[in-house]
Amino acid sequence: MVEARRPTLRDIAAALGLSINTVSRALGDKDSVSAATRSAVQAEAARIGYVPNSLARSLVLGSAMTLGLVITNPSNPFYAQLISSIELRVRAQGYSLLLLVTDESVENEKRATDALLRSAVDGAVVVPVQADWDHWRRVRDSGIPMVFVNRDVPELDCDMVGVDNERGGYEATSHLISGGARKLLVLEEDLPITTTADRVAGFRRAMADAGLEVSAATVRAVPTKRYESLALPWQPEEAYRFASSLLAEGDRPDGIVTGNDYFALGLLRVLAELGLAVPGDVAVTGYGDHPYAGYLQTPLTTVRLPAAEVGTTAVDLLLRRIREGSGGRPRKTLIRPELVVRASSATG
Incomplete structure (x- = not known):
């Protein structure tokens, strides 16, 4: 069995009767090569399946x-x-x-x-x-x-x-406050990353601007499976379980800001099972504007990320x-x- 050989500049040069240097300049779009020669070289390179050697090119360019x-x-x-x-x-x-x-x-x-x-x-x-x-x-x-x-x-x-996540958290929270919500909480994931911290900072700033209190129970970290299986995205079931337990305690909020649309998805199911109207009893916002957000039975208000x-x-x-x-x-x-x-x- 004969091993296939990679086409080279030398093959193009031999086929066209040109020097290797001329072929190289033609493929590099150098001005010193005529349009006719450049066209002929490019056509022959395509015919034989020539692919530039990126390592050799990087040595020439220093990049x-x-x-x-x-x-x-x-x-x-x-x-x-x-x-x-x-x-x-x-x-x-x-x-x-x-x-x-x-x-x-x-x-x-x-x-x-x-x-x-x-x-x-x-x-x-x-x-x-x-x-x-x-x-x-x-x-x-x-x-x-x-x-x-x-x-x-x-x-x-x-x-x-x-992304200005502090601004995103602020706008989502301010929106719920402007709609009449006064007893708010935020559901965030418990990973120690700045995106989470920034969203919570925006929530706190909006609450402070409205003169509303933020207690230890106001900002809640949802235990996430992403510690165990980090290749997965957020899971709605995590927020579902957490919110089921939280809202069963009875002292319910009238507005909930979630740190991602997956958490909002799990939360909406909990609210439906408890017979709570959205947004009549509890207004909800997500974060991310994932493709399903606008197609839920109650389309989700959320923050679209650029x-x-x-x-x-x-x-x-x-x-x-x-x-x-x-x-x-x-x-x-x-x-x-x-x-x-x-x-x-x-x-x-």
Whole structure:
């Protein structure tokens, strides 16, 4: 059996009677090559199935033309959309993308940083786990530019692009208050990450602005299976079980802000089983505007996240750092989310 051989520049040159250097310049769209020659070279390359050697190209350019993307949980709808927007932007700029998934594990994240250093990527877009950052310091000190997305690591003083989650939590809470709710609580997941903390901070600020009290019982952390199976998204059943027990205690709120639409889904089922009207007895908001949110029996008021804008902004900032160097102050960009009002909080 004869092993297939990868087509080379030499094969194109021999077929057209050109030098290898001319073929290389033609495929690189150099001005020193005539349009006719460039067309002939490109046609022959397509005919024989020539694919440029990216390693050789990186040696010539002094660049791997590859960006890293380190993500925590691609099953999260926000991150799925983020990945798509980043890949499109990266490809449009002539780069390849190296995707590494950590599943919220520090050990997986350390392996991801090792992969980035071995691959000699030109830069990296990173959603950090936030439990440790010495390995990210090593990447930064190696000279690889990084942009953190959605979660910051202030200790490293790097660029960051994310959603203004404090604003999102504030607007969802203020909306319920403006509709007449006075006894509110928030259901959040119990992972120690800044996105959760920021949403809760927004809730607290809205309550304070309205002169409403926030007690220890007002902010409730829903035990999440994501500690056990981090490759999964949030589970409605977690909020369902938690809210069933909580609301059975009797002292019921008239407004509930949830930290994600999955929790809202579980909560809505509990309220229906208890015979409580939404929004007549309890108004509810979600967070994320997942595809099902507008198609529930009681369509869900929620906060729509600008995932695509976050992704493209992060890539553009990273490429600017690659071109211009790492000098200058780190840029922190927060993009405002959008409150989408539907029937679960409507008052009229």
